[in-house]
Amino acid sequence: MRYQTKVMLKYFLMTILTLTGAALAGEIDSGPPDGMPLKLYQKLKAHFDDLCGARAALLPDARRQRADVEKTLRVDVEANQNALLKALDSINALHRDMAARALEYCDDKKAVVEALGKVVIGDIDETVRRAAAVTLAKLSDIAAVETLIKAISDNSESVRGICATALGNIKDTRASESLLRALSGDDRPMVRLQAATALSKIKEQSTLDGLKKALESEKDERVKMAIAGAIRNMPGADSDQPQNLPTVEEAVNELTSLAKEMKEVEAKLRNERHDPAVQV
Numbered sequence: 001m002r003y004q005t006k007v008m009l010k011y012f013l014m015t016i017l018t019l020t021g022a023a024l025a026g027e028i029d030s031g032p033p034d035g036m037p038l039k040l041y042q043k044l045k046a047h048f049d050d051l052c053g054a055r056a057a058l059l060p061d062a063r064r065q066r067a068d069v070e071k072t073l074r075v076d077v078e079a080n081q082n083a084l085l086k087a088l089d090s091i092n093a094l095h096r097d098m099a100a101r102a103l104e105y106c107d108d109k110k111a112v113v114e115a116l117g118k119v120v121i122g123d124i125d126e127t128v129r130r131a132a133a134v135t136l137a138k139l140s141d142i143a144a145v146e147t148l149i150k151a152i153s154d155n156s157e158s159v160r161g162i163c164a165t166a167l168g169n170i171k172d173t174r175a176s177e178s179l180l181r182a183l184s185g186d187d188r189p190m191v192r193l194q195a196a197t198a199l200s201k202i203k204e205q206s207t208l209d210g211l212k213k214a215l216e217s218e219k220d221e222r223v224k225m226a227i228a229g230a231i232r233n234m235p236g237a238d239s240d241q242p243q244n245l246p247t248v249e250e251a252v253n254e255l256t257s258l259a260k261e262m263k264e265v266e267a268k269l270r271n272e273r274h275d276p277a278v279q280v
Contacts, residue, residue: 035095036087040080044102047073070105077105085115093125100131104138113139117147120163126156133159137166145172152178152195160186161194168198176202180210183227189220196223200230208234 035041050069077084084106087099100119103112112135119132133151136144144166151163164182167175175198182195196214199207208231215227 035090035092036080036083036099040076040083041095041098043076044073044098047076048098048101073102074105077102078107081106081108081111085111088115088119093128096123096125096128097131100128100135104135109139109141110143113141113143117144120151120159121147121154126159129154129156129159130162133162133166137162137169140166140169142170142172145170145174149175149178152182157188157191160188161191164191164194164198168194168201171202173202173204176204176207180207180214183214184210184217189223192218192220192223193226196226196230200226200233203233203235205235 047069051066051073084099084103087095090096090099096119100116103116106112116132116136120129120136123129123132129151133148136148148163148166148170152160152167154160154163160182164179167179179195179199179202183192183199186192186195192214196211199211211227211231211234215224215231218224218227
């Protein structure tokens, strides 16, 4: 009896080790609730590495290769649409993030916008919410407006900024009031800049007074330039331009500073740094 117990225990342990090793080697696909199938995750990750990796832009004929990768990516996304939509509910944040990014290439825009709308205001992971916001910004669908207006008060600076950008891409006047509040009240300059840029795209005449007030109180020169651009874009604003718009010299100095910061980011990307700080 004792011998049989030892044999059964040994067999059980060997089975566990075999299954664990197979899972780590990619021989077993992880499915719901753990996430999307492992092979699908690996395939999509390879596509995005080809599109966004540090070496991608340095390859010869990069534009044509990017188009080829996107074509293949779209085919894989279409073939796995249901799996990707289900993966948005995965317990694995990496899988939710990958699904949110990949769904940009799905033709069923209505289903994608509805699903990502829930993610951008409800996911507990900042990276996943940011990925959902980026995809919504690229899709620029009017059905996402109300959700993006809610998400512009997210506790993450990057999520708030991307949502502002998305609202500017959609150009729906319902977003104007929320964007003005972000412009006048957000404590992060980048979010205020993106809100001003969005208002510049929407061009709603009723926001002109709010833009002028924001310009008077703004301390960041780059944000001031964005606000000035929004004011200039307003219909009929030429006859009543504020007197404290940034000078050409101030604009050049700020653009030089921005170019330096972008070169620093480029260097980090070339060193294969893709951490959240670089993403922001």
